[in-house]
Amino acid sequence: MQVKNSVYLALLAGLAGCATLPSSGPTGGQIEKSAAVPKDGSSPIRVVPIHTIADVPGVGAITTSLLPELAPPPTDMIGPGDVLDINIYEAGVTLFSGAGGGGGGLSQIVANPGVQVQKLPPTRVDDLGDITIPYAGTLHVAGITTGEVEAMIRNSLARLSQNPQVIVTLNQAITNSIIVGGEVARPGRLVLQTNRETLSDVIALAGGYRGNAKDLLLRIVRGERSVDVRVNDLVDNPRLDVRAYPGDRLMLINNPRTYSVLGAPGRVEQVPFSRSSVSLAEAVATAGGVNPGIGNPAAIFVFRYVRDEQGNEVPRVYHLNMMKTGSYFLAQRFAMQDKDVLYIGNAAANQPSKLIQLISQLFSPILTVTSAVQTVQNSN
Known part of the structure; x- marks a missing residue:
């Protein structure tokens, strides 16, 4: 009997030396305290209690693209790399020979009774935005339309040909x-x-x-x-x-979206989004809800990075007390985001029960052995 008492005393002394009991994470109060006054000296982290629909992030906000809405440029805008098809029509005195676009090359100025057309080889706009046209020389065409290039070529040939007509089309469009x-x-x-x-x-x-x-x-x-x-x-x-x-x-x-579930839920895991939008209520349900043995429904937290007024990423914590009826409606409007951390806090009231369970687990083998020894002694 003295030996058994000595073992009990030794185990109790060991428990007394334990600083903390086993836990799946901090309680809600510990999270709020450490966020307000971080022990590492870093800046405080804002904890946002969700009481009304106005507190739910994103609700009522009009999301617009970060890209500026630019006026559409002309579809026939020309730039470096574009390939142009150029047809020059002449009547009377002509600069170009080869009717019908035969591509017969340049000749001396001759008089022809009908309309002659010369299709120039495909002309690529160089890196400087220039093209070269026979008799017209080098023309800078980057940043203007095909219609403006037609006028530019026509004006360049006007003194050399009788009323030349020019048609320019895009063979290969790189700019647009x-x-x-x-x-x-x-x-x-x-x-x-x-x-x-x-x-x-x-x-x-x-x-x-x-x-x-x-x-x-x-x-x-x-x-x-x-x-x-x-x-x-x-x-x-x-x-x-x-x-x-x-x-x-x-x-x-x-790039699949996921959120992590930690703390005291039914199970700890990384969860992929089942569809484009997942609410906080659905996230808690997917995680198996709050563990009835160790979890605290009043301590539901979502950890997230958000952008402040200056556009910098800052950490933020959203707190929802699901012991209140209205919180279940708010949880349906709270949309989870990629890489969110859903944390279910431990219940501080469960600490005494944990102690009892721990003592029971430690003493159970000793009681079993003691009972077995007594049985043997009684049988003798």
Whole structure:
């Protein structure tokens, strides 16, 4: 009996030396305290209590694209790399020979009774934006339309030919095109026929997307700016579906969204988005709800990075007390975002029960052995 008492005392002394009991994470109060006064000396983290619909992030806000809405340029705008087809029509005294576009080269000025047409070889606009036309010399055509190039050539030949007429068309359009790549059926260069095609139009013209729309991210590079937009958001929010602009580079990336569940839920895991939008209520349900043994429904937290007024990313914590009836309606309006952390706090009231369970687990083997020894002794 003395030995058994000594063992009990030793175990109790060991428990007394433990600083804390096993836990799946901090309580709600500990989170709020450490956010307000971080022990590492860093800046305080704002904790936003969700009491009304006005506190729910994103609700009521009008989301617009970060890309500027630019006026569409003319579809026949010319730039370096474009290839032009040039036809020159002359009557009477002509500069060019070879009727019917035979491409017979240049000749001396001759008189012909009918209208003669000379189709020049395909003319590529060089890196400086220039082309060279016989008798007209070098012409700078970058930044102007085909109609303006026609007038420029006509004026250059006016003193050498009788009322020359010029038709210029785009054989290969480089300036008025965009590059589409990634998860589309037909990646490559896409010519904008109207310059009013939206981002979703471009995806459709490239043969449509491959994979699941909820997992696809559209990255638009315009000049030195890069913007990411979810494909599903283009449908849900037409303000994001802006017009593509010549020179844009579009990349469709397979980038599934996920959120992490930690703390005291039914299970801890990383959860992929089941569809384009997942609410906080759905996220809690997917995680198995609050663990009834250790969790605290009043301590539901979402950790997220947001952008402040200066555009810098700052950490923010949203707190929802699901012991209140109205919180269940708010949780339906709270939309989860990619890489969010959903944390369910531990219940401080469960600490005594944990102690009892721990003592029971420690003493149970000793009681079993003691009972077995007594049984043997009684049998003897």
